[in-house]
Amino acid sequence: MPPPTTTDAGPDIRPARLAAEQYAQHFADAAPRLTRTQALVEAERCLYCYDAPCATACPTGIDVPSFIKRIADDNLRGAAKAILEANPLGGTCARVCPTEVLCEQVCVRTTQQGKPVEIGKLQRYAVDAVMDQPISALFPRATPTGKTVAVVGAGPAGIACAVGLARLGHSVVLHDAQAKGGGLNEYGLASYKVAGQFAQRELDWLLGIGGITLKTGWKLQTAAQLQALRDGHAAVYLAVGLAGTQALRVPGEDLDGVRDAVDFIAELRQAADPSTLPIGRRVVVIGGGMTAVDAAVQSKLLGAEQVHMVYRRGPATMGASHAEQEWAQTHGISIHHWLVPEALLPGSGAAAGHVAAVRFERQVLMEGQLQPTGLHETLAADMVLKAIGQKLDSSLLADCGLTLRDGRVVADDDGRTGVAGLYAGGDCRLGGRDLTVEAVEDGKRAALAIHSQLIA
Known part of the structure; x- marks a missing residue:
C-alpha cells in the first residue's frame, strides 16, 4: 500500500x-431499560437452575435465579436487594459488564434455545426501579463503631469498599484525585453505556447510606501522605487504579x-x-x-x-x-x-x-x-x-514498603498487603482482568477483611 x-x-x-440533533441520538442510552412487559417475559425464560452456572460465573456472586424469580413475581424491591447485597454497583455493572462472556455465556437457555436469558438487562431493570428510594430503605446502616477508614480512589473498588464499611457502622473518608468521584465509571466509559449522568446518580445514591465523606481533588503523591493516612485512620485501602x-x-x-x-x-x-x-x-x-x-x-x-x-x-x-x-x-x-x-x-x-x-x-x-x-x-x-x-505509578508505592510485581501491588484476595493495616484492590492489585465487576468484588471483600481487623 x-x-x-x-x-x-x-x-x-x-x-x-454533524447536525445538532444527531449528537443527542448518537450519545443516547445504547440499551434502554426494559419495559415491565419485556422484563416479565424475559424473566419467565429463566429455569431457576439449582447450583446455577450463571451465579458461579458472576465475579460478585449475585444469586441470579433468585433475583430473576423476584422480577417474575413483580417484586422489584426484593430483586434489587438480592443484586445490591452482592454488588453495590449493580446499576453500572448491569450496563457495562461483559455478560456475554460471564453469566450469560453459561446460561442453560443458550444450549436449549440458542439465546441466553438477558441477565444484564434484567439486573438493570430491577436496580433502576429502586433508585428513587433512599438506599437506607434497603440497607440500614449498623450502629456506628467509632472507627474511621481511609479509602484512596473513588472508583468501583473504592466505592464498594466504602459502602461495605459504612454498612457495617464504620466511618469512611473516600479520597479521589479528580473533581468528581466515580473513577472509571465517571471518566473511563463510553457515554452511550452510562448515559444521563448515571455514574454520579449512582454514587450520590450510594453515599446516602451515611458515614462516608467524599474528598475530591486529593491526590496521593508522597509517602508522607500515605503515612499520615495510616496514622490518622484505623486502616487504609488503596484503590488507586492505573493512572499512567x-x-x-x-x-x-x-x-x-x-x-x-x-x-x-x-x-x-x-x-x-x-x-x-x-x-x-x-x-x-x-x-x-x-x-x-x-x-x-x-x-x-x-x-x-x-x-x-x-x-x-x-x-x-x-x-x-x-x-x-x-x-x-x-x-x-x-x-x-x-x-x-x-x-x-x-x-x-x-x-x-x-x-x-x-x-x-x-x-x-x-x-x-x-x-x-x-x-x-x-x-x-x-x-x-x-x-x-495503562500502568500503575509504582515508584511511590514501592517507597511505602509495598511489594510490587509486574507493575502492580501484591495483595491477597482480601486485599491484605505485607504492610499491617494497609490494603489494596481494584486495578492496582496484581491479578484479575481489570473488569468493573471484579473491582467491585475486590472492594467488597476488602471491606469484610478490614471489618474483621477492626473488631478483633
Whole structure:
C-alpha cells in the first residue's frame, strides 16, 4: 500500500461535523431499560437452575435465579436487594459488564434455545426501579463503631469498599484525585453505556447510606501522605487504579494530534455538549481492548468519516469481547489485525508538527512468538488515539514498603498487603482482568477483611 500524500493544508480536525440533533441520538442510552412487559417475559425464560452456572460465573456472586424469580413475581424491591447485597454497583455493572462472556455465556437457555436469558438487562431493570428510594430503605446502616477508614480512589473498588464499611457502622473518608468521584465509571466509559449522568446518580445514591465523606481533588503523591493516612485512620485501602498510560515507544509519538484514548474518553464524558469536541476526519485507534472500542466508536459518533482500529495480534486475543468487536464493526469501524506501529509520520509544510499517518509492520505468529514479515501498511490519520493499556505509578508505592510485581501491588484476595493495616484492590492489585465487576468484588471483600481487623 503506498504511503498517503500530505499537503500544507494541515489536518482536518474540527468540531460540529454533524447536525445538532444527531449528537443527542448518537450519545443516547445504547440499551434502554426494559419495559415491565419485556422484563416479565424475559424473566419467565429463566429455569431457576439449582447450583446455577450463571451465579458461579458472576465475579460478585449475585444469586441470579433468585433475583430473576423476584422480577417474575413483580417484586422489584426484593430483586434489587438480592443484586445490591452482592454488588453495590449493580446499576453500572448491569450496563457495562461483559455478560456475554460471564453469566450469560453459561446460561442453560443458550444450549436449549440458542439465546441466553438477558441477565444484564434484567439486573438493570430491577436496580433502576429502586433508585428513587433512599438506599437506607434497603440497607440500614449498623450502629456506628467509632472507627474511621481511609479509602484512596473513588472508583468501583473504592466505592464498594466504602459502602461495605459504612454498612457495617464504620466511618469512611473516600479520597479521589479528580473533581468528581466515580473513577472509571465517571471518566473511563463510553457515554452511550452510562448515559444521563448515571455514574454520579449512582454514587450520590450510594453515599446516602451515611458515614462516608467524599474528598475530591486529593491526590496521593508522597509517602508522607500515605503515612499520615495510616496514622490518622484505623486502616487504609488503596484503590488507586492505573493512572499512567503505556507509551508506543516509536518515532513521532510526540506529534500533535496523538493522544491517549483514556483522556479522549474522559474529555467527551465531561463535555456538556459533544458537538464542541474537535474530531479528525480520519482517526486511527491503536489497541484491541474495550477502551479502544469505546474510543473508536465515539470518534465515529462525533462525525469522523474513517476510523481504523489496529491491533498487533489476532481477534482471539483481543481484550474487547466478541460482542464489543461486533459493536465497533456495526458502527463502521475497520478492525485490522497483526499490525504493530512502527512510526507516526508527520505532515509537510505548515503541518510538519502534526501527525499525518501511521506506518505499521505486519506480523505473524510463529512457534508462539510474533515475528515481523517485512511488509508494511500505512494509514492516513488526522488523529491517533493510543489505547494500549495503562500502568500503575509504582515508584511511590514501592517507597511505602509495598511489594510490587509486574507493575502492580501484591495483595491477597482480601486485599491484605505485607504492610499491617494497609490494603489494596481494584486495578492496582496484581491479578484479575481489570473488569468493573471484579473491582467491585475486590472492594467488597476488602471491606469484610478490614471489618474483621477492626473488631478483633
